[in-house]
Amino acid sequence: MAECIFAFGQCFEGKLHPASLEILTPLREVADRLNKRLILIGLADDKEKFLAIPELKKLLADEVWYIIHPNLKHLPDDLCEKVLVYLASEHKPYGIFFPATKKGLSVAPRVAGSLKTGLCAHVNAFEVKNGNLFLLRPTYGENIIAKLISQRLPIMATLALNAFPIKEAEKEPMIKEVHLPEGFDWSTKLTIKNFKPAKKSPSRLSVAKVVVAGGMGLKSKENFQMLFELAKILNAEVGGTRPAVHAGWVNAERMIGVSGVSVRPKLYLAFGISGAIQHTVGMEGSEFIVSINIDKEAPMMKMAHVGFVCDAPSLLRALLRKLKAQD
């Protein structure tokens, strides 16, 4: 009973979404601490393509269970729900975890609703204490991390993107096909009439080695624009906080934080960013953090490896002037 942990393996066209591999890293630890088997569940339409997925043999799960049916090609939410709910009722897992991809965020709530269990969003850490699993996530407005516990099994959560590195296993997982019973209803109410693959590869911001970011401390859109100039010189990508996006200073795709992009650059330059937790969870993995803020006590100043107490636009202006003069 409750001897296994399910992880949702999001596949498409013979590719496994990297986020599904990321989540196995913390789940591996959890499974080891709680003595459970970690199982990656893959739903796909083509058996050969699935088995040809390169990462399959090196991923951190104990087992990979794959279910094949043509209707699963685009992973329609209602059908994924039915399949996962079936597997959950058969195997009574201790937990079911999803990456916080659009698919994960769309399917997990349906499964949780069906199983009448709790679902925690944006979990970026776990804690195991006295045989209990705590889910950690940043919470509302304040600089607070909440430790959540579920009173019902299975424990379900969507795991924050880019919060965990991908690790490889020493031992190959046991890979097996799971067949659903004869009368299983494979129908879906959704009809995909057209599909256009994404032209862009994962956002350059999410993989950038250097990020220059701005918050409300920059005071205006014109000032914020200076970050783009700086980015050119440093070969960096530009990011912004939610309030800066809300103010129209920068596009939503450049928002760094809980529901935006997560970054792990070598250098993070924060101009006029106070460091609200919804933002910092998106960049706390940065190797070297520099903060420029008029407020010495701002959380970002404490988090930074080097802090400069200064009006952000003024320092940015001076910095650009000097850097341009150098060339």
Place this chain on the structure above:
Amino acid sequence: MGRIVVCIKGVPKPGTVKVDKETHTLRRESAELILNPPDRSALEVALRLKDQANFEVIAISMGPPNTIPVLQKVYALGVDDIYLISDRAFAGSDTLATSRIIAKALSLLSPFDLVVMGARSIDGETGQVPPETASLLNLPSITYVKELRFVDGKFIAIREDDFGEEEVEFPSPAIVSITPEIDYVRPPSLKRLLSLKEITPKILTNAELNLDEADIGLSGSPTQVAYVFEKTFVSRGEIFEGEPDELAEKLIKVLKEKGFLA
């Protein structure tokens, strides 16, 4: 005439919300509420369908009484009716309990063709309620919809998925969640704005919804906050103070030392 229900949320104006020290849930009743920005797009989508095909549009919102001004402003945008779903017993609901409450309210408002919600709220940011509510009602859910079309009596959604863009046809009734990007949102009607004070939403309490106490509020929420801790950062680095020019020099020096500048 078909019916569209738009489910909106009043969220605390950023910076005004307090967290209850006991339950660690938001103290919504004390906050100044604004319309959750993604819901503004959801309303626009519904109102365009109203313009196109004469749908009746009803806006509902689950929240404490301070949600009423938000609903009044929504009425000014041109919806046909507004409902507040409110009861002390609903306070502290997680997304499962919330979805149960909204599902029940929707069933009281059926038949409907479509339920439209914003993809996520800017306070909880889970985005779970639309699909979870759909699952409880055994309806399809279509999330992250960029564009919603109504052609020959059928709904077609253009949605953003992780690997690309999908064109999805689905039967009604269904629940869709709208991503915030939209080109234009209509201004409120001046006439309605002038009579705002006279507009009161219909109220649905648990007397009308008749949900089991064990299924709502804190008791109906399987995930509980066990503990919260403030993320404190002990200053880990050096702090420099001075004039912009000298600090800029210092910063350039640091970046050079670390190898980020030639």
